[in-house]
Amino acid sequence: MQRxxxxxxxxxxxxxxxxxxxxxxxxxxxxxxxxxxVPFGRRKVTGYILGxxxxxxxxxxxFIIDILDESPxxxxxxxxxxxxxxDYYMHPLGEVIKSALPKGLNIYDTVCxxxxxxxxxxxxxxxxTSVETTVLHFLRHGSCSQKKIINKLTITVTDSLINxxxxxxxxxxxxxxxxxxxxxxxxxxxxxxxxSGTGRHNNDYSEKKLSEPRKKIINLLKSKGDLSxxxxxxxxxxxxxxxxxxxxxxxxxxYKKKIYRNPFGESIIPDIPxxxxxxxxxxxxxxxxxxxxxxxxxxxxxxxxxxxxEVYLHLTEIVIKKGCSVVIxxxxxxxxxxxxxxxxxxxxxxxxxxxxxxSAGELYDQWTRILAGEASIAIGARSAxxxxxxxxxxxxxxxxxxxxxxxxxxxxxNARDLAVVRAKHSNGIALLGSATxxxxxxxxxxxxxxxxxxxxxxxxxxxxxxxxxVDLRKNRDxxxxxRFLSPELRFAMKETLERGEQILLFxxxxxxxxHPVCAACGESLRCKNCSITLxxxxxxxxxxxxxxxxxxxxxxxxxxxxxxxxxxxxFGTEKVEEGVKTFFPDARVSRMDRDTTLRKGxxxxxxxxxxxxSIDILIGTQMIAKGHDFPxxxxxxxxxxxxxxxxxxFRACENTYQLISQVSGRAGRGDAPGKVIxxxxxxxxxxxxxAQNHDFNSFYDQEIQFRSKLxxxxxxxxxxxxIFGRSKAKTGEHAFKVTNICxxxxxxxxxxxxxxxxxxxxxxxxxIANKYRWHLLLKSPQIKPLHRMVQRLFFDxxxxxxxxxxxxxxxxxxxxxx
Ligand code: ADP
Ligand code: ZN
Ligand code: ZN
Numbered sequence: 001m002q003r004x005x006x007x008x009x010x011x012x013x014x015x016x017x018x019x020x021x022x023x024x025x026x027x028x029x030x031x032x033x034x035x036x037x038v039p040f041g042r043r044k045v046t047g048y049i050l051g052x053x054x055x056x057x058x059x060x061x062x063f064i065i066d067i068l069d070e071s072p073x074x075x076x077x078x079x080x081x082x083x084x085x086x087d088y089y090m091h092p093l094g095e096v097i098k099s100a101l102p103k104g105l106n107i108y109d110t111v112c113x114x115x116x117x118x119x120x121x122x123x124x125x126x127x128x129t130s131v132e133t134t135v136l137h138f139l140r141h142g143s144c145s146q147k148k149i150i151n152k153l154t155i156t157v158t159d160s161l162i163n164x165x166x167x168x169x170x171x172x173x174x175x176x177x178x179x180x181x182x183x184x185x186x187x188x189x190x191x192x193x194x195x196s197g198t199g200r201h202n203n204d205y206s207e208k209k210l211s212e213p214r215k216k217i218i219n220l221l222k223s224k225g226d227l228s229x230x231x232x233x234x235x236x237x238x239x240x241x242x243x244x245x246x247x248x249x250x251x252x253x254x255y256k257k258k259i260y261r262n263p264f265g266e267s268i269i270p271d272i273p274x275x276x277x278x279x280x281x282x283x284x285x286x287x288x289x290x291x292x293x294x295x296x297x298x299x300x301x302x303x304x305x306x307x308x309x310e311v312y313l314h315l316t317e318i319v320i321k322k323g324c325s326v327v328i329x330x331x332x333x334x335x336x337x338x339x340x341x342x343x344x345x346x347x348x349x350x351x352x353x354x355x356x357x358x359s360a361g362e363l364y365d366q367w368t369r370i371l372a373g374e375a376s377i378a379i380g381a382r383s384a385x386x387x388x389x390x391x392x393x394x395x396x397x398x399x400x401x402x403x404x405x406x407x408x409x410x411x412x413x414n415a416r417d418l419a420v421v422r423a424k425h426s427n428g429i430a431l432l433g434s435a436t437x438x439x440x441x442x443x444x445x446x447x448x449x450x451x452x453x454x455x456x457x458x459x460x461x462x463x464x465x466x467x468x469x470v471d472l473r474k475n476r477d478x479x480x481x482x483r484f485l486s487p488e489l490r491f492a493m494k495e496t497l498e499r500g501e502q503i504l505l506f507x508x509x510x511x512x513x514x515h516p517v518c519a520a521c522g523e524s525l526r527c528k529n530c531s532i533t534l535x536x537x538x539x540x541x542x543x544x545x546x547x548x549x550x551x552x553x554x555x556x557x558x559x560x561x562x563x564x565x566x567x568x569x570x571f572g573t574e575k576v577e578e579g580v581k582t583f584f585p586d587a588r589v590s591r592m593d594r595d596t597t598l599r600k601g602x603x604x605x606x607x608x609x610x611x612x613x614s615i616d617i618l619i620g621t622q623m624i625a626k627g628h629d630f631p632x633x634x635x636x637x638x639x640x641x642x643x644x645x646x647x648x649x650f651r652a653c654e655n656t657y658q659l660i661s662q663v664s665g666r667a668g669r670g671d672a673p674g675k676v677i678x679x680x681x682x683x684x685x686x687x688x689x690x691a692q693n694h695d696f697n698s699f700y701d702q703e704i705q706f707r708s709k710l711x712x713x714x715x716x717x718x719x720x721x722x723i724f725g726r727s728k729a730k731t732g733e734h735a736f737k738v739t740n741i742c743x744x745x746x747x748x749x750x751x752x753x754x755x756x757x758x759x760x761x762x763x764x765x766x767x768i769a770n771k772y773r774w775h776l777l778l779k780s781p782q783i784k785p786l787h788r789m790v791q792r793l794f795f796d797x798x799x800x801x802x803x804x805x806x807x808x809x810x811x812x813x814x815x816x817x818x
Contacts, residue, residue: 004021004022004027005019005020005021005022005052005053005061006019006020006022006030006036006049006050006051006052006053006064007019007049007050007051007052007053007054008020008036008038008047008048008049008050008064009047009048009050009082009092009093009094009097010038010040010045010046010047010092010094011045011046011047011048011094011095011097011098012040012045012092012094012095013092013095014092014094015092015093015795017050017093017094018038018040018047019053019055019061020036020038020047020061020062020063020064021061021062021063021064022063022064023063023064026064026067029067030049030067031049031072031076032049032050032051032072032076032079033048033049033072033073033074033075033076033078033079034048034049034067034068034069034071034072034073035047035048035049035067035068035069035073036048036049036064036065036066036067036068037064037065037066037067037068038062038064038065039062039063039065044065046068046098047064047094048094048097050079051076051079071371072371073101073367073371073388074097074100074101074371074388075371075388075389075390077390077391077425077426078386078388080425081421081422081425082096082097082100084421084425085413085418085421087787088421088787088812089411089412089413089812090787090790090791090794090810090812091410091411091413095411096411099383099411100383100386101367101386102354102360102363102364102366102367103360103363112143112144112145112146112173112174113139113143113144113145113146113149113162113171113172113173113174114139114143114171114172114174115136115139115140115143115170115171116169116170116171116172118168118169118170119136119139119165119169119170119171120136120140122136122170123136123137123140128170131155131157131161132161132165132170134153134155135149135153135157135161135162135165135171136170136171138152138153139171146162146173149162187256187257188228188229188230188256188257189228189229189230189254189255189256189257190226190227190228190229190254190255190256190257191217191221191226191227191228191229191232191243191252191253191254192221192226192252192253192254192255193218193221193222193226193251193252194250194251194252194253213236213238213239213242214242214246214251216236217232217236217239217242217243217246217252218251218252220232220235220236221252228257229243229254268341268344268345269345270345270346270348271342271345271346273310273313273314273317273346274310276307276310276311276314277307277457277459279306279307279454279455279456279457280307280310280311280314280455282453283300283302283311283453283454283455284311284314284315284318286298286451286453287311287315287429287431287453288315288318290429290451291318291319291322291393291429292322294427295423295424295426295427295428295429295430296423296429296430296450296451297420297423297429297430297431297432297444297449297450297451298429298430298431298432298450298451298452298453299400299432299433299434299437299441299442299444299445299450299451299452299453300431300432300433300434300453300454300455301434301435301437301442301452301453301454301455301696302433302434302435302454302455302456303435303455303456303457303458303464303665303694304435304458304464304661304662304664304665304666304669305458305459305462305629305665305669306435306455306456306457306458306459307455307459308398308433308455309339309342309398310459311433311455312328312396312398312431312433313342313343313346315394315396315431316328316343316347316377316394316396317346317347319393319394320347320350320376320377320393322393323391324376324391324392324393324394324428325370325376325377325378325387325389325390325391325392325393326376326377326378326392326393326394326395326396327377327378327380327384327385327387327389327392327394327395327396327419327422328343328377328378328379328380328384328396328398329380329381329382329384329385329395329396329397329398329405329415329416329419330379330380330381330398330399330627331381331382331398331399331402331404331405331626332381332402332404332623332626332627333355333356333357333381334603334607334623334626335398335399335626335627335628336353336355336357336379336380336381337604338627338628338629339379339398339627340353340379343377343379347377349374349375350374350375350376350377351375351377351378351379352366352367352369352370352374352375352377352378352379352387353366353378353379353380354366354367354378354379354380354381354383354384354387355380355381355383355384356381356383366378367388370387370388370389371388376389381404381415382404382405382407382415383415384415385415385418385419385422391426392422392423392426392428393426393428393429394428394429394430394431395419395422395423395428395429395430395431396431396433397415397416397419397430397431397432397433398433398434398627399433399434399626399627399662400416400432400433400434400437400438400441401434401436401437401438401441401654401658402626403655403815403816406813406815406816408816410809412811412812412814414813414815416432416438416441417813419432420432432450435661435662435665436657436658436661436662436696437696438654439651439654439700439703439704439707439713439714440713440714442700443704443714444714458669461671462668462669462670462671462673462674463668463673464664464665464668464674464694465636465664465665465667465668465673465674465675465676466673466674466675466676467660467664467676467678467691467692467693467694468488468675468676468677468678469678469679469680469683469688469689469692470486470488470489470677470678470679470680471680471681471683472484472486472640472679472680472681473681475679480579481575481576481578481579481580481582481583483571484507484571484575484576484579484639484640484679485576485579485580485583485639486677486679488677489637489677489679490583492635492637492675492677493580493583493584493617493635493637494584496634496635496675497584497587497616497617499634499672501632501633501634501635501672502610502613502615502616502617502618502630502632502633502634502635503616503617503618503633503634503635503636503637504617504618504619504620504624504633504635504636504637504663504666504667505576505580505617505618505619505620505636505637505639506619506620506621506622506624506625506636506637506638506639506663507571507572507573507576507619507620507621507638507639507640507643508621508622508643508644508659509570509571509572509573509621509643510535510546510572510573510574510593510594510595510621511535511536511537511544511546511572511573511574511575511595512535512536512537512538512568512571512572512574512575512578513535513536513568513569513570513571513572513575514533514535514569514570514571514572515533515569515570516533516534516535516536516543516566516567516568516569516570517566517567517569518558518560518561518563518565518566518567519563519565519566519567520558520561520563520565521558521560521561521563523558523559523560523561525543525556525558525559525566526559527545527547527548527550528550529545529548529550529767529768529769529770530545530547530548530550530765530767530768530769530770531765531766531767531768532545532546532547532765532768533570534550534552535570535572536554536568537574537595538554538574538578539574539595541553541554542554543556547765547768547769548768548769548770571639573591573593573619573620573621574591574595576619576639577589577591577619580617580619584616584617587616587617588614588615588616588617589615589616589617589618589619590606590609590615590617590618590619591618591619591620592606592618592619592620592621592623592624593620593621593623594621594623597623603623606618607628610628610630610632610633611630613632622659624663624666625659625662625663625666626662628666629669630666630669631669631670631671632670632672633666633667633668633669633674634667634668634670634672634673634674634675635667635674635675635676635677636663636664636666636667636674636675636676636677637676637677637679638660638663638664638676638677638678638679638680639679640679640680640681641656641659641660641678641679641680641682641688642656642680642681642682644656644659645682645685645687647817647818648764648817648818649816649817649818650707650710650712650713650817651815653685653686653687653699653703653706654687654703656685656687656688656691657687657690657691657696657699657703660678660687660688660691661691661694661696663676664676664678664691678691678692686698686699686702687699687703690702711779713813715781716779716780716781717779717780717781717782717783717786717813718777718778718779718786718813718814719777719778719786719787719790719810719811719812719813719814720775720776720777720778720810720811720814720817721738721742721775721776721777721778721790721793721808721809721810721811722763722773722774722775722808722809722810722811723735723738723760723773723774723775723776723806723807723808724771724772724773724806724807724809725771725772725803725805725806725807726770726771726772726805727772727805728772730803730805730806731772731773731774731806732760732762732772732774734774734803734806734808735759735760735774735775735776736760737800737803738760738776738793738801738808739757739759739760739776741793741797741800741801742755742757742776742778742789742793743757745789745792745793746789751785751788752785752788752789754780754781754782754785755778755779755780755785755786755789756777756778756779756780757776757777757778758776758777758778758779759774759775759776759777760774760775760776761774761775761776762774763775763818764817764818765818775817777814778790783812787812790810794808794810
């Protein structure tokens, strides 16, 4: 590559890339994927080398200040993918790259200083100034960051002083990453039997001479193979001392082995791949046949427990044998541990983890392992789609329908969609798996965009659970907890507990009372920052807003009339927990929602309780709905299936169907059959009836008609423009202004003929955290005109769109319509 000029993406909200000159002494270090420090306006900022610039002919070209990396921190093959992502989501390229990289990597100012031999001599010889002596003295205690020196020393330490000292050879400057504690491999002592018959060792012991415990140990090792000292100790307690003397006697050897632990702290034992079922074999063969023929996407529709993960494992093995890498995406961090364990059992060291639950240091380690080629499988949530592999053969998106793949905020990418794009860029396969595929993806199997493969039966004997619908309307007059715990549900719970089996109760609403209302005047208690009712949390004894976090003590009065008589309507998981405890005082009840899992490790403790069966009844929000595999759960109670139905969102029915199917899928995964009690105010709603019958096709057929009639995705593409502002009037005015520009653009060009400009309207939640919210929707059969329109809105009408106290954000393929 021509080294005198480079194209750089800046990690700032700017849409262009920039050309910089390279001073000659940096020539040999230039390569795409490295970070550079560049002057930008009056600032110094980080940028990413993309390659050779398109043009190099400015007079006033600026030069890079520094190259920050020894080797690239992402492969150059990813650059087209980054560019595509930036264009499509209309987000600055440098910011896209920045969000793709692990957090810790964006820290570029940790310069580590260390004293040299020359420096040490200089102190003794007193050949340096007093300021320099102070710095060198400080460094004698060990190397340290430049920042720390500046902070610690009372004298002024300038950059130029440090640079001068470095040039004189008194100290060295090195860019260092403070990883905050690297993750060390865990080692455990293992015992191995030395067979005298192999001739490896010439042991002259006969079995007769051995003491009973020694004989036992040898027999155990003979039959089971190598065992850890820990395991041996459990079976034969005195073995801990015995094995040492046995090693001296040449009967056994003790060695250290790297082990993996599952999140419960148990070591992971390598597994043996099971014989695939006929259905699984067919799916594997079908997808295997697609390898090496360029890009394709396949939707794998497989009921819960049908062995999709086993299919992923088999395909992964095939792909890494070909020398390519594999990315596995799961929707939630809570699910990673489970899938990680299965991949580690089979592939051990080659697995890397990428998710936001890791510390900056851990994440950095995982990232560098991938860059170094030590890992060829990456497992993670959303952000793992940016794993820095050169050559990806397979990207699996598990539970592809899940809304958590969509990132909220300013860079609103959808990792499921990016998986398809990245597969395209690397000529690989995207495999989207789900028991309840998204309407969009399923539709794509009919248009020929995606292939389709199915797993129709659960592995082994277990069948899908029976779902009984309970009409909550006949429960209206019931008092207290009986309102939401119907007689049918209570009876089923009693039976299940008597059999010693476990119960899951699902309600997608946390807190105690979700709708506190003043009994005197009828007003509901609202957040002072948001247009939303507060939720009472009994445990913390406070009303809380779930949108902005605002909270006030529970002994509150009505803001309107001052009355203290507040009725606690609406129920959340906390109220269900209380009700369950009154009906089943002897049962061990636990709750899993965002309130009980805030602290690190608490989620794992609950999951462990389920596994060890120290929990009989678990109540939870959608956190319990996904993926978990606990064979002793035989009853699932859905407290109220309607909450997601009432959302102002065209995906409301789809979400409801998926949620019911997913939660139901937790029941009866073991030998005992599962049962589901589904409580609802809409027993005849098509998505509820279809979920009851495990009939995805009937759900899809009705839903797709609705989408087609009302012109919603997959029949149209959408961009949502959100307008935020602190002033109610200005935000509304600005929303109209933006809408009018769009309408003018539309009439101004035939290219925009098919674009519909809908709105503006106030968002369903019109105020969050004191910001007023409006939105408008752009619809069109193709995405191109929408992109073009928003580009022209943001770039050609910049001054109009950029209001002073208002912000406009574009959301491509929106998911959340609140
Ligand atoms: P899914 O991902 O579709 O929910 P899993 O892959 O988790 O299904 O499989 C469900 C259970 O069946 C797991 O405990 C898994 O180990 C087991 N399993 C999967 N495939 C096989 C097979 N071919 N033979 C035996 N057990 C299997
Ligand atoms: Zn009142
Ligand atoms: Zn609020």
